[in-house]
Amino acid sequence: EAGVTQFPSHSVIEKGQTVTLRCDPISGHDNLYWYRRVMGKEIKFLLHFVKESKQDESGMPNNRFLAERTGGTYSTLKVQPAELEDSGVYFCASSQDPYGSPLHFGNGTRLTVT
Amino acid sequence: AQSVTQLGSHVSVSEGALVLLRCNYSSSVPPYLFWYVQYPNQGLQLLLKYTSAATLVKGINGFEAEFKKSETSFHLTKPSAHMSDAAEYFCAVMRGDGNKLVFGAGTILRVKS
Numbered sequence: 001e002a003g004v005t006q007f008p009s010h011s012v013i014e015k016g017q018t019v020t021l022r023c024d025p026i027s028g029h030d031n032l033y034w035y036r037r038v039m040g041k042e043i044k045f046l047l048h049f050v051k052e053s054k055q056d057e058s059g060m061p062n063n064r065f066l067a068e069r070t071g072g073t074y075s076t077l078k079v080q081p082a083e084l085e086d087s088g089v090y091f092c093a094s095s096q097d098p099y100g101s102p103l104h105f106g107n108g109t110r111l112t113v114t
Numbered sequence: 115a116q117s118v119t120q121l122g123s124h125v126s127v128s129e130g131a132l133v134l135l136r137c138n139y140s141s142s143v144p145p146y147l148f149w150y151v152q153y154p155n156q157g158l159q160l161l162l163k164y165t166s167a168a169t170l171v172k173g174i175n176g177f178e179a180e181f182k183k184s185e186t187s188f189h190l191t192k193p194s195a196h197m198s199d200a201a202e203y204f205c206a207v208m209r210g211d212g213n214k215l216v217f218g219a220g221t222i223l224r225v226k227s
Contacts, residue, residue: 004157006157033215041219042218042220043158043215045216048214056214091157100163100208103160103215105158105159106157107157
């Protein structure tokens, strides 16, 4: 089966610009997660979708971040306007169910805000 | 709140030597525990998972981890390191009633020839 796909793999933007990251989960996985790793820090949870609904968005840093999952398939994470501290690696993951199932991660999108 | 502590941000071993990566967790309920590995320029790959069925969990690539409730530990071991094991390793905990993985800070494993 195809794994979790993320693109772009790298993005370099200027402060104040907008960037949209995309994630395609494993087919059939209702649960989709976004995580972020800022340089030198732990990987942190951002939010969790169950199908198209946001189950938990407690990790979203502020209202400059908007996540969507249209039709319960792929998801996008938009950062608008981007700030320097948004730089890091954004990981997407999916799972069949949220109760102890392993999360399958994509390769991540490395975002650099200059 | 859950937390995970990985002792040692960098660990260096010789090829053929024992690998021991330490992980301690804090959780108010019995957790699910995971080890993930990230090879250079790749995503996170599941090494193994503990779900209370057995305290010694075997994973891929010869790795295993032992859950010790009394010590709140879930250390990762491999009897003999290989050059291809060089990567960053993450311990993570998930509550049984929750959906979030809480990660440790990661340990970079270096294997010397």
